[in-house]
Amino acid sequence: MRTELLDFLGSLHPLVVHLPIGIILLTIAIDVFMRNKNNSVKRVITMGWFFSFLSGLFAAIFGWFLGDNGYYFEEQINIHRWSGVALVFLCFVIWLLLYLNFRFNRSFTRSINITAIILLMVTGHFGGEMTHGQNYLFENLPYVKKEISVTPLTEVERSEIDSLYVFEDLIYPVLEEKCMACHNKNRAYGGLNMNTFESMMEGGNSGVGILKNKPYESLIYKRISFPHDHPKFMPPAGVPMSYDQIATLEWWIDKGAKKLMPISLARKDAKMQRLMEILYKLDLREKSYLETLKLPALSSDDLNGLNGEKYIWRFLNAEESFLDVKFTAKTIQKVDLLKMQKVKENVTWLNLADCMLSDELLSDISSFPNLTRLKIQKNPLVTDKGIKALLGMENLSELNLYGTRVTDAAFTTLGQMTALKKLFLWNTRVTAAGIEAFKAQHPEIEVIAGL
């Protein structure tokens, strides 16, 4: 009964709080603009400060009750609470001094007026942040480009989609903001503690918090999606959850509410993928190795080695860090490959077709870490032995071996190349049976071996 009364009084805070605001400002305005202060004016000012103090006192007391009901975070409420108390106290002191006919000089009057206005603004702003949400003041700032972000994901986190989890990175931060002021391990209103995944799932006095795969029967989902005037609607104060926050929670529960469900799962759901892209600014498209690789741009010094008749090269991206290199002379020597050493991290496509490439030189190529496409077709000196050197090339996805002398024995090596997606084997010594066996073992690799 007592708490109910206090809660009721607490809810009067937003009503009463605007009285001292108006009275303080009016009192200061009278003080500033009515230069000719006869006795009546002085009495009006004294009275103004008295009513500022009185209404402020009520507002502070009601506010104290409201703050105590636990809907707000301590750290959020503290500045508001104590600056409010300070303001009320200041009003009281000013009134008392005026009442006792204490003589104020002009600069003293000015400084107490300014102090009162600053305290008023601080108190008002932080009070507003609690009810309207953080940054509410700047959300509608004109002529400024605003970053509308639902969750505070950093640029780095956004770029590493595969290491993000739905619960930890999208849902938990929202719960923290919207629910945990009351539902934490110290307070646990209604017996619900949302501090940990497990205790949240468990729920509180009314029952299980989240039923896996059943969003519409899960209490937490029900409470946040009620009509806003429903008595059980959550959160009871402050800004309700947004549509996308609710949709994310719904989708997550529907998919089994696993603690470690990766965000990348949204790729299978067109609507969620769109939502992630637009609202969370998460690019969920599957990316090739090169799309995720970042290298510094090359300078013309780096490229010196590739000048001359034997090479044709061009950049593959606007950042000028990936190279497509073709060797054009009829025969290749070790020295020709050494010239590429300086840019070996940058060579992503390499064409060494038809240049009498030998097995020995292949081991030099294998030290190009970011090579994804290698064309060494029409080199009759290349055999299974040379291919072995390519084993360590972890990013090579396309290998053209047509017109070399590789045999079925090469499949042992080729099968172990983790990134390999396409393999060209026309006009080699591999057998049809060998290819069939390899295809059966490695269905992910496309083998093109003639018509």
Added chain:
Amino acid sequence: MHCNDHHHNENKNYTRRDFLTKTSLGLGALSLGSLISPVNAYGQSEFLNLLDSEKMKLPHFIPKAKRVIYLFQSGAPSQLDLFDYKPKLNEMFGKEVPKSIIGEQRLTGMSSGQNSFPMAGSLFKFNQHGQSGAWMSELMPHTAKIVDELCFIKSMYTNAINHDPAITMIQTGSELPGRPSIGSWLSYGLGTDNKNLPEFVVLVTKGKNGQPIYSRLWGNGFLPSQHQGVQFRSGKDAVLYLKNPPGVTSGIREEQLKSLKKLQKIQHADIGDPEILTKISNYEMAYRMQTSVPEVMDVSDEPQYIFDLYGEDSKNPGTFAANCLLARKLAEKDVKFIQLYHRGWDQHGNLPRDIKKQAKETDQATAGLIQDLKQRGLLEDTLVIWGGEFGRTNYSQGMLKPDNYGRDHHPRCFTVFMAGAGVKKGITIGATDDFGYNIAERPVHIHDFQATLMHLLGIDHEKLTFKFQGRRYRLTDVHGNVVNEVLA
């Protein structure tokens, strides 16, 4: 005062206007391309300012395709007899096209006066092929076998209703002549991948009649002249005026060019006209082409089974099949844009008889080329395109007989297919209505098609621009959206 002084002062600050006047009048080296990328060609001259800074960092993103082979079917092949299966037209054979279908759309003067517009269902049998189940008529049995490699766009449309503006549109992005061809834009934007051949090569099937094909279709428009397409002809002189005149040996020619280069360098140091550098490189390229062109045109090394793959025509120089084989050889040499033209698809009358012949000439070689590119690993970075400038009507132009009909021009819908680099395999995009007259699903305009082509080569079509006559131009003008559905 020296009489040249005025001239000197003017050229110290070589203006855009001077340059453009010179290039547009000075198309001397018709057959010559250049090994120098456009940016290098202008070196450190003030002319650099003319090139848009956005264009400088190319490609804009990692490309899927490095080169394009465009098998252009001039005259507009009938999509209704080749790819776009419409059983409704057979069901309603001879009945009038419903008024609601044609509406107020314009027709050409060749058929708009007809009293009757009888629907002509195709006389050719259609079947589904491959795992993708793509519909193909019996006219293209070889291509039917490789449908799982192909991406059909059945909802292409264009603005123009006559050949010349329509071809100009699909080649340059504008119905009016004077803009650069696709190949010229690519040459300008991406430079070259080979040192001895031009970036843009054109092959025209010999001995065909029909709508004229002329060099402005592969012209550079307002781009520097080294970006124009170079036609390789069949027969003795693949490139005209490339051979040394009688009595001039290779040694003499080399000496001559060296001396000329000296003079040109003096001239360039004097007046700073960047087109002089272009000219030097043109001469050097021509000199190199004296050996590189005969080499690439020589197919005597090709084994018999390769000729078999492209079809019997492929041994007969100048045929579509022989040109397909050459296209592969040029692709192997990293020529960036290889455009074939095959005329004779403009079948206003006697379509069933004529289309059989046309299909036979192109079917096997097209399929053979795609397969040959595939086995060599070239299809990974080569985009192959097959298609015309517009489609043909679902009604018969002239008298409809049970075994004969003609079809008029139809810009409202037509089919193009693509294969290779970066394009999804075995899919069909877009659809026409049951009457094969209007587009029912996913319209793809010529500019969308061009934007997609550029995208596959790593170019943002909105960023590759050239400033001319006071505004920036681009291939897609102010239109075009990449057709994301075709991207693998």
